[in-house]
Amino acid sequence: MTHRIKLILAGASALLALVAAGPSHADTTLSFLIDNNPDTVAAAEALVAAYQAKAPDVTIEIEPRAGGGEGDNIIKTRLATGEMSDVFLYNSGSLLQALKPTQTLVDLSGLSSQAKVDESFKSVVRADGKIYGVPFGTAMAGGILYNRKIYQDLGLSVPKTWADFMANNAKVKAAGKVAVAQTYRDTWTSQLFVLADYYNLHAAVPNFAADYTANKAKYAETPAALKGFERLKDVHDAGLMNEDFGAASYDDGLRMVATGEAAHYPMLSFAVGALKQNYPENLNDVGFFAQPSDDAATNGLTVWMPPALYIPVTSQHAEEARKFVDFAGSVEACKIMVETNAVQGPSLIDGCDLPASVPPAIKDMLPYFEAKDKTTPALEFVSPIKGPALEQITVEVGSGIRQPADAAKLYDDDVRKQAKQLGLPNW
Amino acid sequence: MTETRPRSRKSPYPLWFFIPAAIIYGVLFLVPTVSSLWFSLTRWDLSTAEFIGLENFQQFFSEPFLVKGLVNTLIYAVTTSGLKTVCGLLLAVLLTSNIFARGFLRTLVFFPVLVSTIGIGITFTVMMHPTKGIINVTLETLGIPGPGWLTNPALALFSVALVDVWKGVGLATLIFIAGLAAISPDYYEAARIDGATRLQQFFRITLPLVRPATVIVVTLSLIGGLRSFDLIWAMTRGGPGFSSDVIASVIYKQYQAGFYGLSTAGNVILFALIAIIILPFTLWFNRREVEE
Amino acid sequence: MRSVRPYVTGAIALAVAAVIFVMPFVFVALQAVKSKSEASRLDFELPEHWLFWDNLIAVFKARDYQLALAYFNSTLITVASVTILILLSAMVGYVMQRRKTVWNRVASIALFMGLMMPPAVVPTIGLLQEIGLFKTMTGMILIQVAYNLSFSTLLYRSFISTIPRDLDEAALIDGAKPRQIFFRVILPLLKPVTVTNIVVQSIAIFNDFTNPLYYLPGKENVTVQLTLYNFQSMYTSQYNLLFMNILLVTIPPLIVFIFFNRQIVAGMTAGAVKG
Numbered sequence: 001m002t003h004r005i006k007l008i009l010a011g012a013s014a015l016l017a018l019v020a021a022g023p024s025h026a027d028t029t030l031s032f033l034i035d036n037n038p039d040t041v042a043a044a045e046a047l048v049a050a051y052q053a054k055a056p057d058v059t060i061e062i063e064p065r066a067g068g069g070e071g072d073n074i075i076k077t078r079l080a081t082g083e084m085s086d087v088f089l090y091n092s093g094s095l096l097q098a099l100k101p102t103q104t105l106v107d108l109s110g111l112s113s114q115a116k117v118d119e120s121f122k123s124v125v126r127a128d129g130k131i132y133g134v135p136f137g138t139a140m141a142g143g144i145l146y147n148r149k150i151y152q153d154l155g156l157s158v159p160k161t162w163a164d165f166m167a168n169n170a171k172v173k174a175a176g177k178v179a180v181a182q183t184y185r186d187t188w189t190s191q192l193f194v195l196a197d198y199y200n201l202h203a204a205v206p207n208f209a210a211d212y213t214a215n216k217a218k219y220a221e222t223p224a225a226l227k228g229f230e231r232l233k234d235v236h237d238a239g240l241m242n243e244d245f246g247a248a249s250y251d252d253g254l255r256m257v258a259t260g261e262a263a264h265y266p267m268l269s270f271a272v273g274a275l276k277q278n279y280p281e282n283l284n285d286v287g288f289f290a291q292p293s294d295d296a297a298t299n300g301l302t303v304w305m306p307p308a309l310y311i312p313v314t315s316q317h318a319e320e321a322r323k324f325v326d327f328a329g330s331v332e333a334c335k336i337m338v339e340t341n342a343v344q345g346p347s348l349i350d351g352c353d354l355p356a357s358v359p360p361a362i363k364d365m366l367p368y369f370e371a372k373d374k375t376t377p378a379l380e381f382v383s384p385i386k387g388p389a390l391e392q393i394t395v396e397v398g399s400g401i402r403q404p405a406d407a408a409k410l411y412d413d414d415v416r417k418q419a420k421q422l423g424l425p426n427w
Numbered sequence: 428m429t430e431t432r433p434r435s436r437k438s439p440y441p442l443w444f445f446i447p448a449a450i451i452y453g454v455l456f457l458v459p460t461v462s463s464l465w466f467s468l469t470r471w472d473l474s475t476a477e478f479i480g481l482e483n484f485q486q487f488f489s490e491p492f493l494v495k496g497l498v499n500t501l502i503y504a505v506t507t508s509g510l511k512t513v514c515g516l517l518l519a520v521l522l523t524s525n526i527f528a529r530g531f532l533r534t535l536v537f538f539p540v541l542v543s544t545i546g547i548g549i550t551f552t553v554m555m556h557p558t559k560g561i562i563n564v565t566l567e568t569l570g571i572p573g574p575g576w577l578t579n580p581a582l583a584l585f586s587v588a589l590v591d592v593w594k595g596v597g598l599a600t601l602i603f604i605a606g607l608a609a610i611s612p613d614y615y616e617a618a619r620i621d622g623a624t625r626l627q628q629f630f631r632i633t634l635p636l637v638r639p640a641t642v643i644v645v646t647l648s649l650i651g652g653l654r655s656f657d658l659i660w661a662m663t664r665g666g667p668g669f670s671s672d673v674i675a676s677v678i679y680k681q682y683q684a685g686f687y688g689l690s691t692a693g694n695v696i697l698f699a700l701i702a703i704i705i706l707p708f709t710l711w712f713n714r715r716e717v718e719e
Numbered sequence: 720m721r722s723v724r725p726y727v728t729g730a731i732a733l734a735v736a737a738v739i740f741v742m743p744f745v746f747v748a749l750q751a752v753k754s755k756s757e758a759s760r761l762d763f764e765l766p767e768h769w770l771f772w773d774n775l776i777a778v779f780k781a782r783d784y785q786l787a788l789a790y791f792n793s794t795l796i797t798v799a800s801v802t803i804l805i806l807l808s809a810m811v812g813y814v815m816q817r818r819k820t821v822w823n824r825v826a827s828i829a830l831f832m833g834l835m836m837p838p839a840v841v842p843t844i845g846l847l848q849e850i851g852l853f854k855t856m857t858g859m860i861l862i863q864v865a866y867n868l869s870f871s872t873l874l875y876r877s878f879i880s881t882i883p884r885d886l887d888e889a890a891l892i893d894g895a896k897p898r899q900i901f902f903r904v905i906l907p908l909l910k911p912v913t914v915t916n917i918v919v920q921s922i923a924i925f926n927d928f929t930n931p932l933y934y935l936p937g938k939e940n941v942t943v944q945l946t947l948y949n950f951q952s953m954y955t956s957q958y959n960l961l962f963m964n965i966l967l968v969t970i971p972p973l974i975v976f977i978f979f980n981r982q983i984v985a986g987m988t989a990g991a992v993k994g
Contacts, residue, residue, distance in 0.1 A: 031938075061783075063938065066949075070664075073683030080472075080685065081844075083854060083937045098685075184578075184667060244558045246578025246667050388684040389492065396668030401580045406491075413490055420470065421686055439887060439897045440818035444810040445826065448868060451807070455865035456838060457829065459846050463839030471841075527729025535736050538744075541972045543926045545944050546965040549951060550747055553958065559761055561746065593739070654837050657928045661948065678840065682933075687841045694839045701835050 028320045029059045031085035033078075035071055036064035037250075039273025039341045040089065043137065046340040051327050058320055060087075068188030069391050072098075079104050084312040086321045089136055092124040092308045093381035098422065101127045106311040106318055108132055113329035118348040124305045124381045133308030134329035137337060138354075139345040140269040141301040141365055142196035142378065143290045148360065150177060150263045151287075158289045160296040162231065169240050169264070178262035179240035182398055183253040190394040192266035193235070193291070194228035199300040199376045200293035201225055209382040215419070215426045220408040229404035231291075232397045246399060251278070258282035266291070268304060272361045273341035288361040290368060300374040301365065305381055306348065345369070384422065387414030460698070467692035472685065483692035492669040496677040496693075499584055500700070503659075503673055504652030506585065510592045511648045512641065515599025520633070522600065523607050533604070537597035544594070548661025551590045552577060577663055580670035587662050587671060591655065599644045606640025607633070646705060653701050674700070747969075750962040758959035774963040781950065781960070786967065788939070789946040795856060796931075796942065797924045800863035801917055804871055807864065809909060812875025813901055817887070833869030840933050847934065859935045863924050871916055878912040879905070918979045922972045943968050 034044045041064060048060045063085060065074050072095065078084040079099055090096065099105070108114070109131040114122070117135060125133035144165075151157070151168075154175055159165035169179035183189045201208055204224035211217035219225045235241065242248060242262060254271060256262035258279040265271075275283050290301045309328055311321045327333055334352035343354050343362050346369050358366075368374040380386045393411050396402040402410070419427040467483055469476040487493045522533050539547065554561050555576035563573025576586040614632045623631065656675035659665065665672035665680065672680075674697045681690035750758045751774060753766040779786050815823050843862070844853060852858030882905065890900045928944040935942065941949075947968050950961060 063782075070683075073680075076685050077683060077936060081848075081854060081936055187664075187666065244556070244578070246575055247556050247558075392492070392666065392668050395666060396580075396670075399578075399580060399667050401668050401670065410491060417486070417686060417689070418684075421472070438818055439891055439900055440814045441897045442814065442818075442820065442822065444814045444901075445822060448807040448811045448872070451861055452829065452833070452865050452868050454846070455843065455862055456833060456868075459839045459842035460832070460836060462842045462846075466839075466842055521728075521732060524728075525725045526732060527726045528733055529729070532729075532732060532736055535740050538740060538976075541922050541926075541976050542969045543928075543944060543947065543965075543972070545928050545947050546747075546969050547743075549947070549961065549965060550743055553761060554743065554746065556761070561761060561763070564762070650835055661928075675837075679932075682841055691839060691841050694837060694841070697837050698839075701837070705835055 027057050027059060028317050029061060030087060030317055030321055030324060032060050032062050032324075033075075033085040033088040034062060034064055035067040035089065037067060037270070037274055038277040039270060040064075042277055043273070043337045043340050044089075046336050047328055047333055050333070050336050051324055054327070055323070058324070060324065068186055069388060072388065075099070079312060082314045084314060086315040086317050087309055087311055087325060089307050089309055091380075092121070092133060092135075092305045093378075094384045094386045095380060096125060096133065096308070096310075097127065097384040098386070098418070101132045101310075102130070104312055105132045106313055106315070106322070108134060108311070108322070108325065111322065111326045111329060113326050113349075116331060116350040117329060118350065120377075121305055121348040124377075125308050133310050134325050135306050135348045136309050136328065137270070137273075137306040137341075138343055138347045139306055140304050141288075141290070141345055141368070141375070142192055142268050142304060143266070143288055143301060143365075144196075145257050145265045145267050145271060145361060146287050146289065147257050147260050147263050147285055148287045149260050149285050150175075158287075159292050160299055161292050162294050165292055166234065166238065169235075169238065172263040173238075173240060177260070178242045178256060179238075179264060180235050181248070181253045181256045181262035181265040182235075182241045182245040183248040183250050184246050184395045184398065185248055185252075186250040187391040187395050189250055189253060189267065190232075190398050191391050192268070193232040193398075194390070194394055195378055195380075196266065196291040196302045197228035197231065197293075198379045199290065199302045200227065200298055201379075202376045203293070203298045203300070209379060212379075213383045213385060213424070215416075218408075218412045219415075220405060220412050226404055226408050227293075229394075229397050229407050232394060233400075233404050236398050236400050241398075250274075254278065258286055260285065269344045269361065269365060272344055272359055275361075276341055276359070283359050286359070286361050288364040300376060301368040302378045303345070303375045304378050306344075385415050385419050385424070387411055387418050389414040463691050463694050463698075466688060467695040469688045471688040471691070476688070479688070483689045484696070486689065487692060487696060492672065493677060493693075495669050496665075496672040496674050497696070497700075499671065500653055500673040500675075500697075503584060503588055503591075503655060504649055504704075506588045507591045507595070507652040507655075508645055508648040510588075511596050511599045512644050514592065514596050515644055516603050516637070516641070518596065518600040519603030519607055520629070523604055533600070536600055539594045540597040542594070544657040545661045547590065547594055548658050552662045555586060578667060580667050583663050583667060583671040587659050590662065591652070591658055594658070595648065595651070599648065602644050603637065603640050606637045609639075610636045642709070646709060649708070650701060650705060653697065653704070747962050747965050750958055751966045752963075753959045755957050755959050758957070758962065761958065770959070774959055775967070778950075778960050778963045778967065785938075785941060786943075786946055786964070789941045789943045792856070792940060793925055793943040796859055796863060797921050800860045800867070800924055801920050803860070804864045804867055804920060805913060805916060808868055808871035809875050809906060809913070810901065811868075812872045813879055813905055815872070816876045816879040817884070830869040830872055833866070834873070838866060844933065854935055854937050854940060856935075856940065859931060859940070862930060862934055863927070866930070867920055867923070871920065874912060874916060875909065878909065882908055914979065918975055922975060925972060 032044065032048065034040050041062070044062050048062060052058060052060060065071055075084075075088065075090050076099065090099070107130045111134065113134060114131060121135050122131055125131055146158075150172060154171055156168045156171060159168055172179040201224045205217070205222060208217055208222065208225065217225075242256065253262075253265045253267065254274055257265035258275055259282055269288060272283075272286070275286060290299055292299055309325050311318060311325060315321055329349070331349055331351040334347060334349045338347070338352065338355060343358050345362070345365060347354060390411055393402070393407050393414070397404060397407045416427060466476060468478060468480060470479050471477075487497070518536060522529055522536070526532075555563075557563060557573065557575040557578050560576075562576070566573040574582055577583050610633065614636070615628055618628050618632060654675060655673060656679065659671060659673055659676055660679070663671045665676040674693055678690050678693040678697070681687075681693060746763070749763060749766070750761065752769050752771045754768065754770055757764070757766055811826065815826055847853035847858050852861070886904055886908075887900055890904045895903065926944065928948065931940075931942040931945055947964055950964050
């Protein structure tokens with residue numbers, strides 16, 4: 001009896017082995033790591049669906065990860081431990097430089113899609129003359145989302161100076177609404193007032209980026225740079241924030257500005273994509289303006305290049321990954337993404353135009369791009385250093401724990417650590 | 428039975444029993460711990476280590492948020508240890524006295540010790556939400572304004588400490604119950620006959636005689652408090668800002684940011700902290716016991 | 720009159736204990752069976768529909784059955800490391816207690832260090848990478864053994880002092896080899912403390928968050944605690960699923976506890992007081 005069972009088992013396993021050996025080209029599975037913002041997830045899924053339709057022997061598994069500082073650290077750790085997915089999404093600019101791309105990433109200069117990518121993007125994914133990433137999404141800006149209904153009801157107009165902004169805030173507060181939404185559970189959202197102020201900083205001190213990288217200028221010693229921290233403090237001191245700012249999340253912030261609970265939410269314009277996913281009925285109620293300076297003549301947008309797709313050198317499926325990434329950087333893919341999410345700014349791929357109708361928030365942004373000198377890339381794209389603790393420092397300032405001058409000094413120290421770890425000269 | 432021949436008898440307790448454990452323990456624990464002393468003096472990125480002397484330690488003692496972590500660690504350890512000891516003893520006294528449902532109560536108190544720390548952390552974070560959390564909502568209905576347990580930087584660390592005590596007091600209680608059980612009832616009898624009050628009995632008899640258990644509870648909870656990471660990470664990640672950072676979370680954050688040398692320096696400091704606090708403490712306590 | 724007092728104090732104690740110690744668990748259980756909108760209110764109202772199974776299945780299915788994989792991994796790590804741990808620490812505790820050798824002093828100090836000193840994480844990661852055991856289950860299991868060896872060994876050493884040497888001698892006379900004395904005579908007698916040890920170590924290793932966080936990154940190796948932590952960001956607005964997840968993660972140690980309640984208490988107190 002047992003002998004017979006053994007025979008059957010042997011036969012079955014032999015058959016199984018034969019089947020498993022299968023046809024000569026095996027199916028490939030690629031792992032794709034993205035952040036967990038709803039718009040990213042939607043865009044990624046659309047891309048993957050389109051690609052899998054074209055290449056049926058490839059399966060792509062999407063894995064979302066946390067965003068913000070924790071996400072940065074997940075990326076760094078996975079790269080360091082060789083645990084990275086075949087394709088991953090991550091910021092461009094200085095955050096990319098912190099990953100030591102020439103050592104850790106696959107060179108993508110030879111991809112066919114690179115021909116149509118705008119040079120301004122290529123410059124932020126370049127290291128040692130080679131290109132390491134493919135754009136994911138459009139350019140975006142950092143500024144302030146505002147609720148148009150509240151503005152209409154209270155007869156407010158878009159502020160051109162910081163003083164105007166604070167005046168608007170006072171009126172909103174008097175009307176019983178939250179003036180400025182802050183969401184410190186997701187610590188990365190606390191950085192906006194500081195980072196979006198870079199246009200104003202650049203206008204006042206044009207050489208800041210270069211000097212800062214060469215260890216000649218510091219946040220604490222440059223009054224124009226200190227402004228960003230001071231603005232955050234002003235908002236806190238005037239009592240303009242939502243009661244639960246310490247525990248509110250990015251999702252809460254979006255909800256507040258979309259539904260009219262809050263008048264303002266300082267944020268990057270990729271939030272419009274998230275709004276489209278989660279609050280589509282309120283999409284038209286949200287507008288956008290650049291963070292004003294003290295002077296009405298200096299008013300422009302700080303621009304972020306979109307994140308990019310990268311391939312780690314440790315990937316076991318580099319060839320297939322390259323094909324997918326090439327697709328993602330193509331005009332066709334760009335159009336798919338634009339359809340899925342609201343556009344977040346001008347596109348960086350030649351031939352991928354913006355649709356005729358865009359949400360009001362984006363419409364508000366376009367004039368800045370069309371005019372001359374009304375945009376500046378954010379600091380992290382013109383300097384390789386960004387301290388990892390900024391978001392915690394800005395939470396402290398926004399919560400009233402730390403004074404701006406002190407915070408700026410702290411940030412300078414943090415930046416010094418990062419610069420030394422990167423092995424930059426002059427530090 | 429006598430052994431007349433002077434040759435050494437082979438011991439029935441083989442020394443090779445030590446070897447497997449020694450290899451695992453030595454390689455995976457002792458070696459890294461010793462090498463951390465070297466790596467804490469370097470700037471390290473896992474492939475190259477550049478010697479920088481005491482710079483990492485200088486940073487730890489000068490950068491405000493690193494110093495804060497150090498200070499917080501001490502506050503956290505002392506607070507949780509103190510509360511666990513006091514509450515544990517009081518609970519143990521209650522649960523060894525003649526009350527109804529004693530066994531059931533003991534189980535109830537010990538329950539949280541066994542549960543996932545992360546689960547507890549998440550649960551209490553939700554319950555402590557400043558506006559929607561059940562704790563503050565209940566306080567509102569009683570007319571008391573609820574504080575920002577985890578959002579007020581002055582309170583965050585203490586809120587986590589409270590949850591830590593909630594979770595760990597059961598173990599302290601258990602150890603104290605065992606310690607109390609070892610005290611002979613004759614002492615109490617004699618005291619009662621002499622007319623001593625309950626309070627006097629507690630301070631003159633219970634407290635001194637329960638010392639062995641007290642030492643164990645204080646030592647265990649101090650070490651645990653100094654090394655604490657899970658709960659703080661689950662509830663606040665060291666925030667808001669840096670106000671609830673402790674050395675263990677600083678070590679993790681520096682590791683994540685890729686500053687491996689700095690992270691290892693943190694380990695060495697924690698190491699030193701525990702040694703400096705626990706060793707003298709244990710010696711002091713043991714000496715007092717001898718004197719008694 | 721005096722006989723009422725224990726009942727009154729008991730009742731008060733019970734009520735207070737219920738609020739403090741039981742209420743959070745009730746909270747978790749309640750939210751876990753509610754629908755998404757009901758759970759977002761985070762109150763103590765009873766749910767309209769008991770969605771226990773729906774929520775359970777939803778949580779298990781999430782991210783390609785990640786929770787099921789996590790359960791497998793956590794269980795494997797726990798069972799394997801506890802088994803090795805018990806065996807090795809009993810062996811060491813036995814020889815330390817019985818034999819007079821200079822190695823005892825060395826071992827004592829080494830073990831004492833293990834009780835107090837925090838492991839140096841980054842050097843350990845570096846070491847594991849060199850050996851090729853980083854982010855492997857084997858590596859994790861060995862780490863758990865190494866980190867828990869001190870407590871376990873000292874526990875055994877203390878308990879073995881209660882087993883009379885005459886038994887060893889008797890077995891020797893009967894012609895038993897040293898190895899056999901340990902496995903046939905001593906080990907069975909260690910059962911009470913072994914049971915306690917197994918329970919305590921299993922619960923500790925199953926609930927361990929920090930060590931897998933550092934040494935076991937990667938999707939295939941995910942453990943139950945890590946899954947719970949990660950799902951936090953996924954379930955930002957789905958409290959009912961988050962709490963169902965918490966419920967599922969806290970159940971196994973609870974089951975173990977209910978089964979071994981008496982042994983845990985007895986074993987802990989024995990070790991603690993004898994010291």
